[in-house]
Amino acid sequence: MEVLTAAAQLALRAPSAFNTQPWRWLVRTSSLELHADRDRHLGAVDPEDRLITMSCGAALHHARIALAAAGHDVHICRWPEPGQPDLLARIWLAGPHRPSAGEVDLAHAITTRRTDRRAFADTPVPADLVARLRAAAETEGVHLHVVRERELPVLARAATRAASVQLADPEYRSTLIRWTNRPRWSGDGVPPANAVRPAPRRVPVRELSIDPHAGVAAGSGQDRATVYTILFGDCDDRGSWLRAGEALSAVLLTAAAHGLAAAPMTDVVEVPASREALRQMLSGSGHPYAGVRVGVPPLRAADQPATPRRPASAAIDHEKG
Numbered sequence: 001m002e003v004l005t006a007a008a009q010l011a012l013r014a015p016s017a018f019n020t021q022p023w024r025w026l027v028r029t030s031s032l033e034l035h036a037d038r039d040r041h042l043g044a045v046d047p048e049d050r051l052i053t054m055s056c057g058a059a060l061h062h063a064r065i066a067l068a069a070a071g072h073d074v075h076i077c078r079w080p081e082p083g084q085p086d087l088l089a090r091i092w093l094a095g096p097h098r099p100s101a102g103e104v105d106l107a108h109a110i111t112t113r114r115t116d117r118r119a120f121a122d123t124p125v126p127a128d129l130v131a132r133l134r135a136a137a138e139t140e141g142v143h144l145h146v147v148r149e150r151e152l153p154v155l156a157r158a159a160t161r162a163a164s165v166q167l168a169d170p171e172y173r174s175t176l177i178r179w180t181n182r183p184r185w186s187g188d189g190v191p192p193a194n195a196v197r198p199a200p201r202r203v204p205v206r207e208l209s210i211d212p213h214a215g216v217a218a219g220s221g222q223d224r225a226t227v228y229t230i231l232f233g234d235c236d237d238r239g240s241w242l243r244a245g246e247a248l249s250a251v252l253l254t255a256a257a258h259g260l261a262a263a264p265m266t267d268v269v270e271v272p273a274s275r276e277a278l279r280q281m282l283s284g285s286g287h288p289y290a291g292v293r294v295g296v297p298p299l300r301a302a303d304q305p306a307t308p309r310r311p312a313s314a315a316i317d318h319e320k321g
């Protein structure tokens with residue numbers, strides 16, 4: 001049980017949309033259960049459950065990596081009880097496992113990874129690292145498209161359109177205000193120190209504050225060498241969003257383990273017209289789940305602070321008896 005509790009604790013550091021942490025872990029005698037926490041659902045901003053499911057998928061991958069690095073093979077059943085749609089996964093220990101160096105590195109990256117919304121340095125990302133990111137997604141059954149130079153205007157327009165549609169929507173604005181102005185004790189939400197002030201960017205990043213003066217400066221980087229990627233797959237349903245969340249976690253941890261900065265971009269899939277533009281950009285080869293920008297961290301810039309997390313007691317339950 002301690003092993004499962006430790007994995008759930010480490011998984012609390014997983015990324016989640018607006019840092020909502022929309023999960024609950026239940027540690028049972030011989031299994032660990034991941035439940036979606038509907039009280040933390042983003043309402044009208046997430047009408048189909050894409051974001052809550054992807055966020056939980058990221059937490060699931062974090063727990064898998066924590067267990068692998070701690071020397072445990074696991075058996076996983078996604079949606080183990082058909083009558084309980086919010087019970088997303090059950091994990092059982094399946095015997096000893098010799099962790100690979102890669103798994104140990106990814107587990108280490110769980111505590112060092114940050115979402116970095118600043119402009120990245122103009123130093124190119126080595127091609128072999130881009131290949132590793134793609135392989136990390138593929139291992140989770142999800143494809144990673146690297147946006148070509150000529151496709152960048154499509155992505156930039158999709159992001160611009162997403163921002164204008166969302167910021168014109170009162171429900172989105174109240175959700176944004178709610179999750180970017182959380183009291184310190186809440187242990188969730190995106191604090192101003194993790195938002196970035198509006199600035200001209202090659203591809204706009206989601207504004208995480210209504211106040212244009214809040215947030216850190218985008219910095220001196222120009223995003224000229226930033227690699228923009230799209231996670232995509234064959235289906236567009238809850239099963240694929242859970243796998244997309246696992247792949248998102250795999251890509252972000254792989255990037256962090258290799259010293260790269262990264263940030264998810266899902267505004268471009270939240271707004272149907274932007275999502276459709278990306279689907280056409282993928283020329284019929286699949287459905288887009290999330291964008292991920294990756295780059296060399298901004299030069300001479302301070303490290304990003306960690307976003308808060310709720311205490312384990314608020315997100316991890318133990319089976320009684």
Ligand SMILES: Cc1cc2nc3c(=O)[nH]c(=O)nc-3n(C[C@H](O)[C@H](O)[C@H](O)COP(=O)(O)O)c2cc1C
Nearest residue numbers: 015016017018019054114115206264265266267307
């Ligand atoms: C499904 C999902 C969608 C996200 N979408 C965005 C996004 O569109 N823009 C953004 O800046 N960050 C996005 N994030 C990053 C979260 O805001 C971030 O993970 C959270 O604030 C916690 O911070 P951390 O990643 O530094 O731990 C997303 C994360 C997840 C898992």
